[in-house]
Amino acid sequence: MRHLLSISDLSKDEAVLILDTAIEMARASDGPMKKLPTLRGRTIVNLFAEDSTRTRISFEAAAKRLSADVINFGAKGSSLSKGESLKDTALTLQAMGADAVIIRHSASGAPVRLADSAWMSGSVINAGDGTHEHPSQALLDAFTIRKHCTKGGGDLAGLRIGIVGDVLHSRVARSNVLLLSLLGAHVTLIAPPTLLPFGVESWPVGISYDFDSVIPSLDAVMMLRVQQERMSDLFFPNAREYSRYFGLNRDRMLMMKPNSIVMHPGPMNRGLEITADVADSARSVIVEQVSNGVSVRMAILYLLLAGAPSEIGANA
Amino acid sequence: MSAALSAQEISRALTRISHEILEKNSGSSNLTLLGIPTRGAHLASRIATIINSIDSCDVPVGTLDITLHRDDLRMRPPRALMPTLIPQAGIDGRDVILIDDVLFSGRTIRAALDALGEIGRPKSVQLAILVDRGHRELPIRADFVGKNIPTARTQNVKVNLSETDGEDEVLVSEGENK
Amino acid sequence: MSKSYILKGGLLPNGTKSDIAIKDGLISGIGTSLDASGSEIFDIANCVVLPGLVDLHTHLREPGREDAETVLSGSRAAVKGGFTAISAMANTSPVADTAGVVEQVFRLGQEAGLCDVFPVGAVTQGLEGEKLSEMGAMANSIARVRVFSDDGHCVSDPLVMRRALEYVKQFGGVIAQHAQEPRLTVGAQMNEGIISAKLGLKGWPAIAEESIIARDVLIAEHVSSRLHICHVTTAGGVEIIRWAKARGIDVTAEVTPHHLLLTDDLACSYDPIYKVNPPLRTQKDVMALREALAEGIIDIVATDHAPHPAETKECEWQEASFGMLGLETALSIVMATMVDTGLMNWEQVADRLSIAPARIGGYSDHGQEIAIGKSAHLSVINPTASWKVDRDLVASRSRNTPFHGMEFPGVVTHAFFKGVKR
Numbered sequence: 001m002r003h004l005l006s007i008s009d010l011s012k013d014e015a016v017l018i019l020d021t022a023i024e025m026a027r028a029s030d031g032p033m034k035k036l037p038t039l040r041g042r043t044i045v046n047l048f049a050e051d052s053t054r055t056r057i058s059f060e061a062a063a064k065r066l067s068a069d070v071i072n073f074g075a076k077g078s079s080l081s082k083g084e085s086l087k088d089t090a091l092t093l094q095a096m097g098a099d100a101v102i103i104r105h106s107a108s109g110a111p112v113r114l115a116d117s118a119w120m121s122g123s124v125i126n127a128g129d130g131t132h133e134h135p136s137q138a139l140l141d142a143f144t145i146r147k148h149c150t151k152g153g154g155d156l157a158g159l160r161i162g163i164v165g166d167v168l169h170s171r172v173a174r175s176n177v178l179l180l181s182l183l184g185a186h187v188t189l190i191a192p193p194t195l196l197p198f199g200v201e202s203w204p205v206g207i208s209y210d211f212d213s214v215i216p217s218l219d220a221v222m223m224l225r226v227q228q229e230r231m232s233d234l235f236f237p238n239a240r241e242y243s244r245y246f247g248l249n250r251d252r253m254l255m256m257k258p259n260s261i262v263m264h265p266g267p268m269n270r271g272l273e274i275t276a277d278v279a280d281s282a283r284s285v286i287v288e289q290v291s292n293g294v295s296v297r298m299a300i301l302y303l304l305l306a307g308a309p310s311e312i313g314a315n316a
Numbered sequence: 317m318s319a320a321l322s323a324q325e326i327s328r329a330l331t332r333i334s335h336e337i338l339e340k341n342s343g344s345s346n347l348t349l350l351g352i353p354t355r356g357a358h359l360a361s362r363i364a365t366i367i368n369s370i371d372s373c374d375v376p377v378g379t380l381d382i383t384l385h386r387d388d389l390r391m392r393p394p395r396a397l398m399p400t401l402i403p404q405a406g407i408d409g410r411d412v413i414l415i416d417d418v419l420f421s422g423r424t425i426r427a428a429l430d431a432l433g434e435i436g437r438p439k440s441v442q443l444a445i446l447v448d449r450g451h452r453e454l455p456i457r458a459d460f461v462g463k464n465i466p467t468a469r470t471q472n473v474k475v476n477l478s479e480t481d482g483e484d485e486v487l488v489s490e491g492e493n494k
Numbered sequence: 495m496s497k498s499y500i501l502k503g504g505l506l507p508n509g510t511k512s513d514i515a516i517k518d519g520l521i522s523g524i525g526t527s528l529d530a531s532g533s534e535i536f537d538i539a540n541c542v543v544l545p546g547l548v549d550l551h552t553h554l555r556e557p558g559r560e561d562a563e564t565v566l567s568g569s570r571a572a573v574k575g576g577f578t579a580i581s582a583m584a585n586t587s588p589v590a591d592t593a594g595v596v597e598q599v600f601r602l603g604q605e606a607g608l609c610d611v612f613p614v615g616a617v618t619q620g621l622e623g624e625k626l627s628e629m630g631a632m633a634n635s636i637a638r639v640r641v642f643s644d645d646g647h648c649v650s651d652p653l654v655m656r657r658a659l660e661y662v663k664q665f666g667g668v669i670a671q672h673a674q675e676p677r678l679t680v681g682a683q684m685n686e687g688i689i690s691a692k693l694g695l696k697g698w699p700a701i702a703e704e705s706i707i708a709r710d711v712l713i714a715e716h717v718s719s720r721l722h723i724c725h726v727t728t729a730g731g732v733e734i735i736r737w738a739k740a741r742g743i744d745v746t747a748e749v750t751p752h753h754l755l756l757t758d759d760l761a762c763s764y765d766p767i768y769k770v771n772p773p774l775r776t777q778k779d780v781m782a783l784r785e786a787l788a789e790g791i792i793d794i795v796a797t798d799h800a801p802h803p804a805e806t807k808e809c810e811w812q813e814a815s816f817g818m819l820g821l822e823t824a825l826s827i828v829m830a831t832m833v834d835t836g837l838m839n840w841e842q843v844a845d846r847l848s849i850a851p852a853r854i855g856g857y858s859d860h861g862q863e864i865a866i867g868k869s870a871h872l873s874v875i876n877p878t879a880s881w882k883v884d885r886d887l888v889a890s891r892s893r894n895t896p897f898h899g900m901e902f903p904g905v906v907t908h909a910f911f912k913g914v915k916r
Contacts, residue, residue, distance in 0.1 A: 031402060199687055302397075306389045
């Protein structure tokens, strides 16, 4: 059984293989070969127990371009919203003969539970679980960074990347810290101390509370979504103060290196963590991240599902 | 292990194939060469160089990776993809020469024909091959053959090219019985 | 109870080899060449005889969740683990906050008849932490409740805690505090540390436990009352208790078997079988707890036996119930972590698992030294044998043991309650 549950399941070579494969997938998608027969006859279930239109559509597009049959199993109106347990859902998917389940879930570790249980035998792909990980997002971010900040191949050695904002609650940040450092980049987390996880000192990253002092050295600035409700949990005083110190605005963008890029996994809070003029600027690769997402997810599906034993991911 | 083709023989075979391609297609004007990676791609660029020098032209040459179209994906670990680079003008209405190093079961070429069908509608598709070792499993034959080398199924045929392997030679060895 | 037994060739906790005669519910003889006429004889060579084990912290789920455990099934599990007295925690449904409920539980224990079941009364009505429950009525009921706890919930309001500590002095009661600062543990899932940060599970900081322990020892000192700290899990908590005891504060503390053995990295599997309140901590904490237990800073081992039905554990971690089984594995785990490591001898085991908990709970018939004329509550353990835990073979109604498949030393071969083999 082959899964992609966490970036920590990947070796550096495997991560590079996914990114290299994604280049060819992108080339195929850009060219005339829009639809590939590779996964013909395979059934992939999009199990989205938490709303996420963009990730679900991205995986769906990737699977369909590889000719897989896609079944969408969403939160609203599905048995999941009627209190069905993860176990019963898994047993149902097994009975339907799903070759792979792409799961988005509000509970950290739900994909691990699905993969490690005897409930189903197909591949499990983590499409974001709670505040744990979002491996495909990190891979598409690395793909995007590699395209803009390197000669196009290999790893990310020597690059300096800032991840800014609510690291504590961000699965995107956790996966990116693991992947970008695996690929040799130097990652700096920039956030108020309230939004950094306990024990973050043990992570392979630099830490800064001072965005302005770090931003001139960065090749890529990755902004994280900040949820308004964090204010009531006392993580910061108010939106204005947050934006003042940790938002990316025009003045800060002007401090950035030439050719450095601005990223955001979406959905954005324009005016809170990022201003509209920055989001829409020439440095912003936010829209491109979305299209790269399809290529990277095609690569993941291909490498996990096309062959006999898998070359990537956890073997459970 | 024995050398079935030397570097010199490979070079002569490619020159002959180039002449045959030009002859059969009455010149280079409508040709598009597509090599199948890895070694077919190198052979394609070599044949293109020869054709260009014979015919004083600049024949379009590209690569066609057929991995995603293979019918035996489930039987092996997934492999890394190689580039597919179709020349700017595309393949519609062109005489496409597919080029590979070894013709064996014919399944690679079937996959290549499927892939071409997704890309466009050539006027014709022809196949140039350095070594035909027999044992076809599909009704496929080569239009241009460097050398026919009769082999047992259990034997391995290895084409070495200087671009990837340091030197040019074709080796036949006894393989494991599969 | 006319049955009489001779236990032949066993070792007393102090290492003395001695036969023991049991008759009419009492220990009738100790020594060699005892009169064996009419007695059933058990050859227990190489086995250790301990005073019957006493658990001060057991969840029996009856009334309310009889699908998870009943007083009877819990009693069976207790006896299998060598316990002859257990303390039924108050967080049942309805809550054991009235004389009626504690008497019901007490009677169910008597009817089961396998061991003594001493109900623990709730400190506050409905475990809500606001109004004191009728502790006097419970103390004066047939259940004679002396231990009061809102376990599962912390008595977090310092004024409520002060009043409760004062109030129970009139009948010699003790407040057993579940030390968990609620505001620091909103939605908490596991020990706050490097692992929780990696797993994206909400952290449960050690300070949430330690700050309550620190506060409560000060209150107990101020009002000169008796405080018991349930399931201590952190090295910092140990230090505070050490300080309090040195200062002469009347505080006792317990540690669970699972906190003596398991660590928070087990959560990496996201298997909620390892989800427990308070959470598994780090190896550093485990070592500090073991040392504190050996030293007597932590007075007793208590199981916090917490049965749960399968569906509340076969799910996502954050949806799952807190708790794990403990009665049947407790003595083996103490042996593995404390005896085999050389930290404690069998006399200390007898103290931490029988004598001290009986003293704290006021269970005067239990936790006695093994001597002629004492009630024959005895546990026999074969320390040279080992066994493999199998969740399908537990006596409990639930099977949520984190020790499934693990091999442990020490097999409980017999338990005698009121002189009868159970």
